[in-house]
Amino acid sequence: MLVRYLVFVTGNAMKLKEVKAFLGEEPNPRFTLVNQSLDLPEVQGTTQEVAIEKCKRAAxxxxxxxxxxxTALCFDAMNGLPGPYIKWFLKELGPEGLHTMLNGFSNKGAVALCTFAYSPGPPKDDPTKDPEVLLFEGRTQGTVVPPRGPPVFGWNPIFEVNGEGKTYAEMSTEEKNKISHRSRALASLRTYLDSLPSSS
Structure with a gap:
């Protein structure tokens, strides 16, 4: 059976653009990448647990x-917080507020973590069973700094990549795609998709 669509669950146009730039419109002869916004339950847990549960439900x-x-942004000084809850922290505090969270801490280190969860869909022999889920992760080490660059995409203005001297927001798409947590996760995902047969 030929698989026609790989549904990327997002309503975020910037995320979709980045993923398509990396994977292409057709990341594998089996797939045409499309997006769909779904109302998935917000679960608590690690980034991995959240991704797995969302992927099962979406499948x-x-x-x-x-x-x-x-996606998670993990502050070293706060034992990994905000972590997978970064979306809510960002919504309430904005990039500047995220930076000021670390006032009083000498350690401004942070890890940007991206987890892509892929599922081929519910088992054909028993659709009531949980779908299989595979995880593909990417990490980038950085430092939390006062906002620099266009405030277009989330917390990008406060995350300076170690050794680069620029925040994500100050980088071109090409620069960012070489070193970002998302691009590293997508590289692993692309390797997996490339390994799949063109038909089944």
């Missing part, structure tokens, strides 16, 4: 291959 809703992304 059941779509009834086919899906791709779900979860």
């Amino acid at each position: 059941q809703l779509v009834n086919g291959p899906v791709l779900v992304e979860d």
